[in-house]
Amino acid sequence: MSTTYSIATIPADGVGKEVVASGRAVLDALAEGSQGAFDFDFVEYPWGTEYYQEHGVMMDPDGLEDLKKHDAIYFGAVGWPDVPDHITLWGLRLNICQNFDQWANIRPVQFLPGVQSPLRKADEVELDWICVRENSEGEYAGIGGRNFSGRGPGGEFAVQSALFSEFGSERIIRFAFDLARTRTNKKVSCVTKSNAQQYGFVMWDEIFARVAKDYPDVATEKVLVDAMAAKFVLHPEDLSVVVASNLHADILSDLGSALAGSLGLASSANLNPERRFPSMFEPVHGSAPDIAGQGVSNPIGALASAALMLDHLGLADEAKRLQLAIERTTGSGVLTRDVGGTATTDEVTAAVIANLAD
């Protein structure tokens, strides 16, 4: 019997459109090769900056209700220079993440064959680690405000608070420990800035120590975020699962993908682990206005995100097959410009599809 997975696609802006199209082509090819075992029913939503310019909102007011009907959401990137980023981000991506309680953001840092890393160490050592980002509160809780603009130039003030709940911190820390148990290197690194921020992060550290007692088989370390930035560069072989707040893991994961060779390679899953809402899969990168429309964007981040989506849908073998096809493609030198090649987005897509076949 064939299973049809209903996937909402939201390409949104810039290269988001190019990489989501690539992902759809690859997923369709996988379904075609499944001999009727499974299929994807894609429903594309036109939300994004152009939609905002036409309708005054980033997504349809009933959009969240529509999205609930799908098994998963496949997202491109949102943001364009002519609308302020906080409007586009909060209006679409964060609106979905927060209302669907996608509290765990998984961002693997993968070093692919054929892609040169700026790290000399990557030539000698096998490197791969996962950033686990608290994805619902912390510094992106949206709590604060602006006032006193009436005082005139220089008189306004703004407060941006970070929210750390015991519940929110504990669930993401437990998630990180559970993930570490599935890996060869069973280790969790806890990242905070608890020396300078003495409330939220001190509580986070205490929760980490408490949860760690339930996982005696998992090694732990506590590292301040600034030291962790250095460790990503100097001792990445020591990392397996890195758990951090919304802002810290956002920044660290971009550093990780740059070390792996390009922001265009990095994948991500915004998970609602309880499955009360659909989870959302997207490349880490943004809309890349500097290269959008040229057909040269790297689709690997979006394709690796599709592999994470397959895994989430219960298609673990297909996820592995897609990951292998990605590695064969980069390993054979079919690379976009950002990783030193000359291939177009379409050429990389075609090569990945061809590499699925074996």
Ligand SMILES: NC(=O)c1ccc[n+]([C@@H]2O[C@H](COP(=O)([O-])OP(=O)(O)OC[C@H]3O[C@@H](n4cnc5c(N)ncnc54)[C@H](O)[C@@H]3O)[C@@H](O)[C@H]2O)c1
């Ligand atoms: N998840 C998201 O939707 C998301 C994430 C980050 C930024 N943004 C938005 O994207 C817009 C641009 O932001 P930015 O310039 O800071 O970040 P960006 O990720 O769009 O681009 C940073 C650099 O990486 C390159 N790059 C990004 N993706 C690439 C790809 N697939 N292939 C090759 N090169 C790639 C770009 O060309 C650029 O030089 C802003 O509006 C920002 O708010 C959205």
